[in-house]
Amino acid sequence: xxxxxxxxEVLKNNLADSIDELKVPRPRKAYVFLKxxxxxxxxxxxxxxxxxxxxSTITGVDLGExxxxxxxxxxxxxxxxxxxxxxxxPVTKSICDLIPGANLYEREVFDLLGVTFEGHPNMERLLxxxxxxxxxxxxxxxxxxxxxxxxxxxxxxxxxxxxVSEASESLVNVIVGPQHPVLHEPEKFSFTLDxxxxxxxxxxxxxxxxxxxxxxxxxxxxxxxxxxxxICGICNAAHTTVFCQAVEDIANVETPPRAQYYxxxxxxxxxxxxxxxxxxxxxxxxxFESLFQHVWRDREPIMDIVERITGNRLMSGxxxxxxxxxxxxxxxxxxxxxxxxxxxxRAVFYKNVFEEDATLRLRTEGVGVLSxxxxxxxxxxxxxxxxxxxxxxxxxxxxxxxxDEIPFNVISYTDCDTWARLMVRVDEVVESINIVxxxxxxxxxxxxxxxxxxxxxxxxxxxxxxxxxxxxxxYVKSDGSAYPYRVKVRAPTLANLVAxxxxxxxxxxxxxxxxxxxxxxxxxxxxxxAFIDTNNNKKWHWSLDxxxxxxxxxxxx
Amino acid sequence: xPDLGLLKWARRNSPWLLHFNTGACNGCDIEVxxxxxxxxxxxxxxxxxxxxPRHADVLVVTGPVTRQxxxxxxxxxxxxxxxxxxxxxxxxxxxxxxxxxCYNISGRLDEIIPVDVYVPGCPPKPEAILQGVAKxxxxxxx
Ligand code: SF4
Numbered sequence: 001x002x003x004x005x006x007x008x009e010v011l012k013n014n015l016a017d018s019i020d021e022l023k024v025p026r027p028r029k030a031y032v033f034l035k036x037x038x039x040x041x042x043x044x045x046x047x048x049x050x051x052x053x054x055x056s057t058i059t060g061v062d063l064g065e066x067x068x069x070x071x072x073x074x075x076x077x078x079x080x081x082x083x084x085x086x087x088x089x090p091v092t093k094s095i096c097d098l099i100p101g102a103n104l105y106e107r108e109v110f111d112l113l114g115v116t117f118e119g120h121p122n123m124e125r126l127l128x129x130x131x132x133x134x135x136x137x138x139x140x141x142x143x144x145x146x147x148x149x150x151x152x153x154x155x156x157x158x159x160x161x162x163x164v165s166e167a168s169e170s171l172v173n174v175i176v177g178p179q180h181p182v183l184h185e186p187e188k189f190s191f192t193l194d195x196x197x198x199x200x201x202x203x204x205x206x207x208x209x210x211x212x213x214x215x216x217x218x219x220x221x222x223x224x225x226x227x228x229x230x231i232c233g234i235c236n237a238a239h240t241t242v243f244c245q246a247v248e249d250i251a252n253v254e255t256p257p258r259a260q261y262y263x264x265x266x267x268x269x270x271x272x273x274x275x276x277x278x279x280x281x282x283x284x285x286x287x288f289e290s291l292f293q294h295v296w297r298d299r300e301p302i303m304d305i306v307e308r309i310t311g312n313r314l315m316s317g318x319x320x321x322x323x324x325x326x327x328x329x330x331x332x333x334x335x336x337x338x339x340x341x342x343x344x345x346r347a348v349f350y351k352n353v354f355e356e357d358a359t360l361r362l363r364t365e366g367v368g369v370l371s372x373x374x375x376x377x378x379x380x381x382x383x384x385x386x387x388x389x390x391x392x393x394x395x396x397x398x399x400x401x402x403x404d405e406i407p408f409n410v411i412s413y414t415d416c417d418t419w420a421r422l423m424v425r426v427d428e429v430v431e432s433i434n435i436v437x438x439x440x441x442x443x444x445x446x447x448x449x450x451x452x453x454x455x456x457x458x459x460x461x462x463x464x465x466x467x468x469x470x471x472x473x474x475y476v477k478s479d480g481s482a483y484p485y486r487v488k489v490r491a492p493t494l495a496n497l498v499a500x501x502x503x504x505x506x507x508x509x510x511x512x513x514x515x516x517x518x519x520x521x522x523x524x525x526x527x528x529x530a531f532i533d534t535n536n537n538k539k540w541h542w543s544l545d546x547x548x549x550x551x552x553x554x555x556x557x
Numbered sequence: 558x559p560d561l562g563l564l565k566w567a568r569r570n571s572p573w574l575l576h577f578n579t580g581a582c583n584g585c586d587i588e589v590x591x592x593x594x595x596x597x598x599x600x601x602x603x604x605x606x607x608x609x610p611r612h613a614d615v616l617v618v619t620g621p622v623t624r625q626x627x628x629x630x631x632x633x634x635x636x637x638x639x640x641x642x643x644x645x646x647x648x649x650x651x652x653x654x655x656x657x658x659c660y661n662i663s664g665r666l667d668e669i670i671p672v673d674v675y676v677p678g679c680p681p682k683p684e685a686i687l688q689g690v691a692k693x694x695x696x697x698x699x
Contacts, residue, residue: 128661129624138660145660207625208580211659218658230655233584233680277587296594314584314680 003076004028007050011079014045026249028077028398029462037093039071039083044098050075052390054379055095056464057490058105059475060113062087062141067115070462071095072473072490077398078462080475085115087140094120101379104498105490112139112213127209138214171199196508201501205494216487221247221456224484225320228474231489233314234277237263237270238467239474240319243487245400246463246476247321251456257402257444259323264402265439266310266318267465268432272343273302274468275425275432278517279350282422285513286363291353298346301339308332323449333440340433347429354419354426364419368503368515371416378502381495382470383428384519387421389414394466406438418511418518454482467492568614568640569697571603572690575613575637579630580662581620584680585647589617597683604690610636615693618666621649621656627663634670642697643672644689648679655679 008030011019018038023031034042046053056072067090071081085092094117095102106117107126114137117123125132137143174191188204212231216224228243229236241263248255255263276299283291303313309328310316318324354360370380375388385392391412395403411427413420458480464473470492477486496519504515578586592599593606607613610633622630634641643666648654650666657665666672673696676689 132624207629208578208620208623209625209661210580210621210623210656211661212656215656215659227655230582230584230679233582233587236584293595296591297596300591300594300596313682314587 003050003052004030004079005076007046007053007073007075007077007079010045010049011042015042018042026461030077030079031082031460032079033082036083036085039069039081040093040095040098042081043071043073043095046073046075046079047098052376052392054376054381055099055102055105056379056471056473056495057488058102058109059486059488060109060115060139061477061486061488062113062139064141067113069109069115070475072462072475074397074464074471078464078473080462090115091118092116093118096120099379100377101495101498104494113137114140126205138211141217191509191512193509196510198504198507198509198512201504203497203500205497213487213489216484218483220454220482221321221484222454224487226317228487228489229315229317232491234274235270235467235469235472236314237266237316237318238465238472239489240316241267241401242463242465242467242472242474243476244319244321245465246461246474247456247478248452249461249463250459250476250478251321251452253322253450253452255323256447256450258446259448260402261439261443262324262328262448263319264406265328265436266306266316266324267401268435268439269302269306269309270316271468272429272432272436273299273306275429276302279422279425282514282517285517286360288360295350298343302343305332305336305339308335320449322452323447325449327448337437337440340437344430344433347426347433351423351426351430354423361419364417364422364514364518365415366417367511368418368507368518369416370499370503372414374502375416375499378499379495380470380499381492382466382468383421383424384470384496384499386410386412386424387518388416394464394471398464400463400465402439405442406435408435418514421518455480456482456484469493470496565697569694571605572615572642572694572697573605573607573613574615574617574690575607575610575633576617576619577630577633579618579620579626579650579666580623580656581647581649585619585649588680588683588686589619589646591683592686597687599687599690602690602694610634611638613637614640615642615644615690616670617644617646618650619646621653621659621662622664622666622669623661624663625661627669630669642674642693643670644674644676644686644693645672646676646686646689647681648677651675651677 011032012022015038018035018041020033020035053073053075056074056078059070059072061068061070065087066084067087068082068084069092073079073081083092092115094106096106097119104126106120107124109115110117110123111126111128172193174193176189176191190202192199212227216227219227225240225243228239231239276295280292280295283295306316307313309332310318310326318326370384370388372389375385375390389412391410393410396410408431411424411431413423456478458478460477462473462475464471472492473490475488476484479485500516500519503519504512507515576589591597616634616637645651645666649656653662653665656662674689674693676686678685
């Protein structure tokens with residue numbers, strides 16, 4: 001609690017003149033309305049005077065005449081700094097020099113809302129296709145999709161390599177993706193290599209950008225629960241929990257204690273299956289195929305109990321605004337406890353494997369190092385942050401659901417490498433099993449859901465939970481109707497991806513898969529890497545015509 | 558040379574799958590990967606996940622097709638040698654699912670490339686995907 005109060009004190013004492021209003025509507029959630037351009041001062045004060053402050057994300061909201069920028073700062077709670085820029089000429093100063101982790105968030109606001117950040121090192125598109133027509137900002141309220149413009153929108157040729165840094169003859173530019181055997185999701189990385197050493201890496205995101213935030217504005221709150229669930233199939237319960245919490249906050253609804261416990265249970269089962277999934281993938285990426293097969297086999301019983309509790313293996317559809325949708329039968333509780341007992345044994349076994357297997361340690365120790373300072377500067381979250389020695393966990397910092405009543409430990413390792421990040425997950429599986437067992441043993445009686453009106457009163461809320469991959473934040477703004485005015489989602493992967501260049505720079509090509517895997521589990525585990533060399537005399541500019549041309553059909557695999 | 562049906566026989570007995578995510582939420586992808594693991598073990602049908610489009614017979618697509626992915630998808634489809642087959646896994650690739658009206662979606666899968674088997678569900682259970690693959694194999698036989 002102290003850090004949060006200290007943050008408010010710091011702001012009040014030093015910035016009294018620039019603050020229009022300071023509200024603390026709910027514990028550990030503050031909204032600070034600042035005069036234009038005063039955000040830089042406020043942010044640097046927080047960074048300097050409150051330890052372990054990070055930026056969670058930047059939300060842009062179109063208010064009609066103006067665009068409001070919300071800087072969600074995390075310091076023991078969530079302090080949202082608000083400034084406004086005119087929509088006519090939306091320009092403000094970048095904060096990348098103060099906190100490098102803001103880089104992608106500013107680009108995201110630029111791409112989707114058209115706000116320019118002066119001083120940003122590389123103000124380019126982040127999510128939309130390159131061929132997206134200029135001056136179209138889909139998250140502005142008055143934006144309409146132009147009709148019959150399929151060809152304008154159709155992405156031209158995205159396969160052109162990014163410009164190679166031509167500093168030295170020995171540098172080779174290698175492009176990986178978007179469709180790729182190791183990556184589960186399409187994403188494009190271009191590596192600059194000097195022999196086996198990785199000099200730099202550039203990522204192009206947005207291949208799976210669908211436009212969920214816009215879609216959420218067109219659906220009712222209750223329907224949106226199912227939409228946000230489909231942001232990520234792996235941590236779906238985290239997304240529904242965080243969204244429901246935000247809406248409940250605005251509507252001032254108290255969820256019954258039994259529902260809080262149920263939410264906790266499903267959320268933790270989600271974490272167990274997600275961590276096991278990643279550990280299996282890590283095994284595969286490190287060359288331990290059998291580890292992958294073993295871990296995924298042990299994950300299946302967890303999927304079985306999730307199916308029994310929620311009715312589906314992955315998309316649980318379990319949470320709803322006001323509580324949860326199903327009760328858990330006593331026979332299911334019995335089955336769950338029995339399964340968890342077996343899984344615990346396996347988790348202990350895997351801990352031994354990760355600690356004692358010499359090859360595994362050789363391939364992960366000292367690889368992909370991300371120092372504590374860098375981790376904070378880049379605003380990474382979850383196991384990546386905890387693997388770099390910062391014991392930060394939303395479940396402890398801002399307890400939600402039933403976490404303030406359930407004892408558990410926050411796991412952190414100070415090794416700052418790939419091994420540490422994997423170990424955090426191994427240990428957290430055991431912690432999660434403890435939490436579920438405790439919650440099942442101490443289930444409160446009572447209702448599982450309260451009725452909530454379809455129309456949600458005017459207001460706004462930020463809500464955070466600890467998804468399996470790290471802190472997940474949703475910001476919801478309501479204008480009093482049954483449809484949200486704005487829904488903003490910052491998923492943990494986006495936060496962690498910025499750390500990839502720092503972690504891999506100076507490492508070896510052979511480390512790329514494992515370092516990637518330890519940051520972000522969105523990678524499939526099907527095969528090894530395939531490289532396409534772009535720096536030989538034959539240029540690799542692929543268009544559909546080129547592909548059809550027999551001469552060009554050559555893939556280096 | 559008499560046609561011994563050897564090619565057909567081989568294709569039926571060892572379909573190699575290429576998986577491409579065109580904007581899926583990961584739900585379907587995880588279930589596709591589950592197929593490879595001990596409980597579902599798709600390898601008993603001779604199927605194998607194959608990274609290169611030049612080696613694959615069956616393209617398994619998950620997710621709605623985003624604008625950035627559409628040209629890539631076409632390119633990969635073109636690269637696959639004929640005869641080739643496409644399995645649409647999940648509500649999203651069958652119809653666009655919950656994302657059908659989103660601004661960055663360029664359409665259903667079958668508006669972009671021809672589809673042979675549809676596996677509905679959000680996400681379909683691995684058993685359902687297996688059944689889809691089995692149906693495709695039956696089709697090849699027949
Ligand atoms: S069908 Fe469902 S699980 Fe599959 S990609 Fe679409 S939303 Fe995700």
